[in-house]
Amino acid sequence: MAELDTSGGGKKGGGKVRTKKMSTRVDLTAMVDLAFLLITFFMLTTTLSKPQAMDLAMPDKEKTDEQQLTIADNRTMTILLGSGNRLEWYMGLVDKQLTPPTVEGYGKNGIRKAILDKSKEVVGITGDPKKGLIVLIKPSDKSNYRNLVDILDEMKISNVQTYAIVDISDPEIELLTRDGIYK
Incomplete structure (x- = not known):
């Protein structure tokens, strides 16, 4: 049982005799029980953060070469993920690049700016918003x-x-090695 003792203590120096105070006893058991009940209640009723998931559609590995689509090089952006939180991107194919490979970082001033600029360019070239930028992500x-x-x-x-x-x-690995982001 928890209790709080608030007695006045013993005789303090000096010659006066004081009347002895009776100690007051406060029983804290009920307050401790209430605290545990409240903690239990809030633990059981609180929703914990739910994991967030992104839907990702993967290509079909069963398709033959005849079933795959041919896409214009000027719509294709390739992003190579390297080491040290760096990446490299280019437009077109690795052997026929339309833009020189550029090393970038992540974030709004890095690859996001390049993606947004190239998306606007591609829509301007094709004239159709449905025929927008196609990005190939290649992690190393x-x-x-x-x-x-x-x-x-x-x-x-x-x-x-x-x-x-x-x-x-x-x-593409040779390209990353040449630019120093494949270590």
Whole structure:
């Protein structure tokens, strides 16, 4: 049982004799019980943060070469995920690049700005908002999971409708090595 003793203590120096105060005893058991009941109530009624998930459609591995679509090079942006939270992007194919490879970081002043600029360019070239930018995301073995999640977040923020996660090729690894982001 918990209790609080508020007695006055013993005789303090001096010659006066004082009347002895009776100690007041406060029983704290009920307050402790109430505290545990409230803690239990709030723990059971509180909703914990729910994990957020992003839907991701992966390409069909069963498709043959005849079933795959041919896409114009000027609509295709390739993003190579390297080490050190850096990435490299270019337009077109690795052997026929329409823009020189550019090393960027993540965020609004990095890859997001490039994606938004290229999206506007592609819509201007095609004249059809449905034929917008297509992004190929190619993570390297030196990139980490956070980099992949960050670039998927950038796709969502930039409102890119068509993107795919694709295996990286040897010429692209050489490109990352040349620019020093494959360590």
